[in-house]
Amino acid sequence: GFSLDTGNLIWTTTPEPYLSVYDKWYGNCYGYGNFYTGRASGQVNCYDLETGNRLWTYDVKDPYAEILWSNNFPIEFHFIADGKVVVSYGEHSPINPTGRGAPLVVLNATTGEEIWKLSWFNNWWGGVVMIGDSIMVGMNGYDNRLYAIGKGPTAITAETTNEVIPRYTGVSIKGTVTDIAPGTKDFAVAARFPNGVPAVADEYMTDWMQYVYMQYQRPTDTMGVPVRIQVVDPAGAYAWIGTATSDAYGNYEYSFIPQMEGTYTIIATFIGSKAYWGSQTTTYLTVGPATPTVSIPPYPGYQGPSAQEVANRVIANLPADATPEQISQAVINQMPEYPEPTEIPEYTTIDLVIIVALVAVAILVVFTLYKVSKIT
Known part of the structure; x- marks a missing residue:
């Protein structure tokens, strides 16, 4: 110098x-x-x-x-x-x-x-x-x-269900964030991306642009951009409820549970980055009354006689030389009736199976002892 x-x-x-x-x-x-x-x-x-x-x-x-x-x-x-x-x-x-x-x-x-x-x-x-x-x-x-x-424009979409949902029911907000730079309208690009070119995070921009415009291989680890989800509830209160991130195909999703009845305004915003200008859109959600809850009392379990009680009754009514058929019928006669289908059951089929098994064992034991006592 x-x-x-x-x-x-x-x-x-x-x-x-x-x-x-x-x-x-x-x-x-x-x-x-x-x-x-x-x-x-x-x-x-x-x-x-x-x-x-x-x-x-x-x-x-x-x-x-x-x-x-x-x-x-x-x-x-x-x-x-x-x-x-x-x-x-x-x-x-x-x-x-x-x-x-x-x-x-x-x-x-x-x-x-x-x-x-x-x-x-x-x-x-x-x-x-x-x-x-x-x-x-x-x-x-x-x-x-x-x-x-240079810094390019984007477009964002958002949608929810078109039906009225009950209060306290989860709802999904879905949409896309796409790159709408003039180059994406070229036929060679538009034909490969019929749903639009996804917007991606800045750190993946070089590989992504080379894929879109220069015939390079599609990157495998690309991430999308953050989408801010905000709502205006039926009372007019404004809140930022969360942030979703779009994927490498441009899609995002966010779920929340509305707490009020009425119409919600949903605002989806991509605030932009070093590579993209931001974009914003709105959609609407109508919430109706909450679904009535049905109260079902807890199942109390089996309420009938015990196996020992059934066995005692059977033995008391059996003839001296009862046949197996008579014993089976006597057991059936002592079992409680199964409830009508409209009633809340006090016992289930498995309860009855267990009781029948226990009664059968008890009868065999008691009846054997009875026979032995008569012989002696």
Whole structure:
């Protein structure tokens, strides 16, 4: 670095990779009191303009080692704005087929942290990525299409049952949150997403956009966006009752139990994110009287005579030489009648089975003892 006033040398940097000698072809950039270098080396270096101190370094790596003379992609600076430095792969004489996995990278101008990146091959002779009204526009050499990258619009829906539900009955609120950017109306996209392109969380945006627009594989771990559920009850009171999260198909669901009779206004809101503008919608729910409850007294259990009592009665009425048929009939005659179907049963079939078994055992014991006593 030289002083513009005196021409004196103020500072020098530590040596950079040898390929940095070609940086002059596309130039370096300046901003926020810093000096940024990088070109053929594929390495972005940030220096303090006052001291020449290197603040950070970022390598635009070639993941498949298809650039035969470097481990990095050669890069171009596009612009510095909003505290960010934007670079991408660019080459005046690219290899053919073009190297895979090259990115457009947005870096924090102060720290060098990678904010996001997207599959991108910039055409050396086709200009640079431009920005205006917070929208980046450039031509991607991988598919030779123009891309506009920025914060996009969304649409949200919400619905509940159309029927009147009883008070204190759970109800489900369902809906979708979709990306309605102009690109989603393209036939190639709309045909693949007939129900709309789901809106997804910011941390999944790169992989999701590459899937939607660039024929990449569908991500397997994508999450949707938060949906705030609010209600205005029949008394006019307003409450935020919870938050649902949409899934990778754009659907969300939230359940609650209304406590009042009348009409509820349901408000579903996606407040937006760094990638999307928000959206909001309403639906309605009518609640009627609570369903009457039927009180059923507890089952008291078997209320008839005990097995021993039945056995004693049977024995008392048996002839001296009773046959098995007579014993069976005598047991049946002593059993209580089964209740009418309209009554609450005092005993169940299993009760009677158990009693009959116990009575049979008791009769056998008592009758055997009776026979023995007569013989002796």
